[in-house]
Amino acid sequence: RNHESLFKEFDVALEPNHTVLDILYTLKENYDPTLSFRSMCRAGICGTCGVKVNSKPVLACKTKVRELEHPITIEPLDNLPIIKDLVVDHSVLMERLKKLRVWYEPLGSNLQTFKTNPMVDKSFECIACGLCDASCPVFLTNQDFGGPMSFLRIYKLTQDPRHSKREDSLLRVKDGHLQLCTHCKNCSMVCPLGLMPESIIKFEEAELIKKGLISQNLSNSFDFF
Ligand code: SF4
Ligand code: SF4
Ligand code: FES
Numbered sequence: 007r008n009h010e011s012l013f014k015e016f017d018v019a020l021e022p023n024h025t026v027l028d029i030l031y032t033l034k035e036n037y038d039p040t041l042s043f044r045s046m047c048r049a050g051i052c053g054t055c056g057v058k059v060n061s062k063p064v065l066a067c068k069t070k071v072r073e074l075e076h077p078i079t080i081e082p083l084d085n086l087p088i089i090k091d092l093v094v095d096h097s098v099l100m101e102r103l104k105k106l107r108v109w110y111e112p113l114g115s116n117l118q119t120f121k122t123n124p125m126v127d128k129s130f131e132c133i134a135c136g137l138c139d140a141s142c143p144v145f146l147t148n149q150d151f152g153g154p155m156s157f158l159r160i161y162k163l164t165q166d167p168r169h170s171k172r173e174d175s176l177l178r179v180k181d182g183h184l185q186l187c188t189h190c191k192n193c194s195m196v197c198p199l200g201l202m203p204e205s206i207i208k209f210e211e212a213e214l215i216k217k218g219l220i221s222q223n224l225s226n227s228f229d230f231f
Contacts, residue, residue, distance in 0.1 A: 013079075014038070022072035026059055026080060030066060030092070043092040050198060053135030056083050057092050063137040063196045083140035099136045102153050106178040108160045113170045120167050125209060128201040129162035138193035138203050144186050152182020154193035154203035161206045164213070179210050180219050187211075 016037050018029060027045055034041045046052040048067045055066040058081040060074055071078070086094035103109075122130075138154035145151060152160075163175040184207060193203040214220045 015077075020071045022070065024071045025067055026057065026064065026069045026071070026074075026078070027055055027066040029071070029078070030080070041092075042090040051133060053133035054096075056094075056135045056137050056140065057081065058083055058140070063140040065135060065137070065198045068198055083136065085140050085142065085145040086136065094136075096134075096136060099134060099139060099153075099155060102139070102156045102182075103159065106152050106156045106160055106182050107171075107175070108156055108163065108178075110163065110166075110168070111170045112168055117168050120165075122162075122165075125206060126162050126165050129158055129160075129165075129206065131199055132159050132201060133199065134159075135198065137196045137198060141192040141196045143188065143190060143192065148183065148186060150183055151186050152179070152184065154187075154207065156182060157184060157187075157210060158201060158203040158206050161210060164210065176210070176213060176217070177219070180214055184210055184214065185220050 016033055018032055018037075020029065027048060030041065030043045030045075034043075043055070043057065043066070045055040045067060047054075050065055050068040053065070056063060057066050058064075059066070059069055060079055063083055066080075080092065082088045082092045083094050086096070086098050089095055132155065134155065136155060138158070139145065142151070142154055145153070157179060160175055160179060163169045164172055164179070166172070169175065187204070187207050189204060189208070191204045194205065197203060211220070215222055
């Protein structure tokens with residue numbers, strides 16, 4: 007994806023049930039021991055194995071060869087610095103979470119649970135794979151954007167009565183320039199868990215408008231300052 011980009015071609019015998027991660031291990035074991043990529047659980051849980059396959063961000067361990075057009079092109083995720091080969095720097099994702107303070111600050115009460123709804127449940131289920139951020143066009147022009155992963159994960163904090171800083175979390179959503187979202191829905195299309203970050207962004211946007219924190223005509227704009 008830059009002047010130093012390098013593609014290598016391999017001719018590998020594949021079974022339809024092989025995953026992209028199986029391909030990567032086959033390449034490493036039989037063709038190029040220097041090839042670097044990430045994986046841990048091999049079961050779609052840890053979120054570490056994200057790569058771009060035939061131009062789409064996917065989890066390598068959950069993507070079967072039979073679902074793909076051939077030849078198969080495997081690249082590192084967009085919008086994240088490359089460390090080596092297919093390994094990208096996930097600390098950028100963590101910095102985005104830190105910037106919006108996406109963590110609980112509990113009330114000093116005994117409240118243990120709260121009644122969630124399906125959208126709040128989605129906010130709890132995110133595995134922080136970053137595929138949504140890798141697909142987001144806003145980062146092409148604005149690195150201060152909070153990103154779909156942070157906006158999805160902060161949603162539970164804006165709704166959970168056990169969190170002592172719900173209003174503050176909503177303000178952080180505004181500070182993350184949520185209104186720069188173009189609602190292209192790329193993030194919802196690539197999320198391997200079907201968590202629909204774009205729908206959650208719409209909920210947050212509606213709440214910001216209701217509270218007078220952003221104006222209707224600013225939301226959904228292409229104003230890049
Ligand atoms: S819907 Fe918004 S947050 Fe999601 S990829 Fe598009 S611009 Fe980014
Ligand atoms: S919202 Fe989906 S795509 Fe984005 S980080 Fe969470 S699990 Fe991954
Ligand atoms: S290796 Fe854990 S999600 Fe793919």
